[in-house]
Amino acid sequence: MPVSDPVQEPLRDVIARHGLDARKALGQHFLLDPGITARIAALAGDLAGRHVVEVGPGPGGLTRSLLATTAASVTAVEIDRRAVAVIEELVAHFPGRLRLVEADATRHDLTELCPPPRQIVANLPYNVGTPLLVGWLRQAASWERLTLMFQMEVAERICAAPDTSHYGRLAVLAQWTCQAALVMRIPPGAFSPPPKVHSAVVSLIPHPTQPEPALFRAMEQVTAAAFGQRRKMLRGSLRGIGGEILLAEAGIAGDRRAETLSIPEFDRLARCHAARTA
Template identity: 55%
Template sequence: MSGLEDLPPLRDTLAAHDLLAKKSFGQHFLLDLNITRKIARLAEVGPGDRVIEVGPGPGGLTRALLETGAVVTAVEMDPRFEPLLNELAAAADGRLSLVIADALTVDETILAQGGPAAIVSNLPYNVGTPLLIKWLTGAFTPTSMTLMFQKEVAERIVAPPGSDAYGRLAVIAQACAEVRLVMDAPARAFTPPPKVDSAVVRLKPRADRPAPALLTALQTVTQAAFGQRRKMLRSSLKVLGGEALCVVAGLAPDVRAETIGVEGFLALASALIARRGD
């Protein structure tokens, strides 16, 4: 580990490479190693574990993950960071691989070399939600996800039925994974500080994760239901079957989407599949 210990502070490394965060990429750097090390601990990764990290930027979280002994594949869209991250790779005894690509289009199965992998990331603000949906519903299932989001997004992921934050994101996330908000991060922890606070969510995929067809139907149902969340289900789901769909799912058609739990939405998704099969 001596190679990592000999690296200069991140602020010095950024200055040496004349690098600043790009607003267009939603970049906010985590340079405090106390915070990044806490995230690595929360991720519960250790020696030999394979980790996929998206948006490493200057590599603050990457350093903390490497300190655990993990093997890290970092996916970075901004090529400006390639020289800096290559320096980190040189100090990491071959345990860091860098992929310059858009994380929305990469194949995580290839990144994980066909084996299990956790995803740990301080996600760029502008792609956090679509990346989460990709990892929850796509072909690749990570062993776990430990992800930094804007706090408002984090609260939407873990929100219970009946709360103001409960919506489509909560239903899909909680149908696919056990979710917990495990850490808050104030804006001042970042460089440059964003206008909002952030939080880390830990997601552990469920053993009974819905099958692909059911997930597709779940996305269709939740989009319709929460697209008109002030309306009763009979109205918001009218194009999908309305009252008849609710009856098959065992739900009252005069309730609103925000009051329906995950199991209720899965029942609606199953009813939609059955209806389309008729």
């Protein structure tokens, strides 16, 4: 039976009552420490008047912390029917302020769920974190900020600098569209069940000027080719998209490798590619 005050019920009791054992197929690792969830909510900045979307709320720990802020509204997007039942109890406790959407976030345009100014704050399921992020970067102009938890390796890839081992396509797409920073590290023991790796929260604040969709597609094509064969020199890895001409137009030497290019250099390549394919 639902408890009278779902905000006060310990999350482990919520999980037991709803049979909400974490499922590997859904990439679930639940964050139960209210101190940590409160810190994550605080990392999103002043949420007064903001509409927040949370993906994969699970037992609702982060949801509770978001509702404890001054956010105008919180929309929780959940695909797991067991977790839906948990969040429905919170919805009843916060009528008009918490909304539940039962949907697959990878197939849903989250900008349709709430008006601006809007943010995403989420402990993302490990198995879909990267594709979700890339989809949101395509529409970065629609978001004020993204505060997202990933596996540590993914977080490092998002924030990596050029000419480092983690620098790749994800770093270029993220830093081209946003100011990206790794703002919190979380050990495995903070989760139930504990994952095999550390996790980290990344803050992404979109740049004031965002690329048009055609330019973003061009950047996706350029980075996919460049990093798809990262051991090759650019004249070879970019051959399939007119590499020699692109490199000449962008003023970049063909004997360089993708990981040595800065974000502005990738921007030049993408703009040249977009112009040639328009």
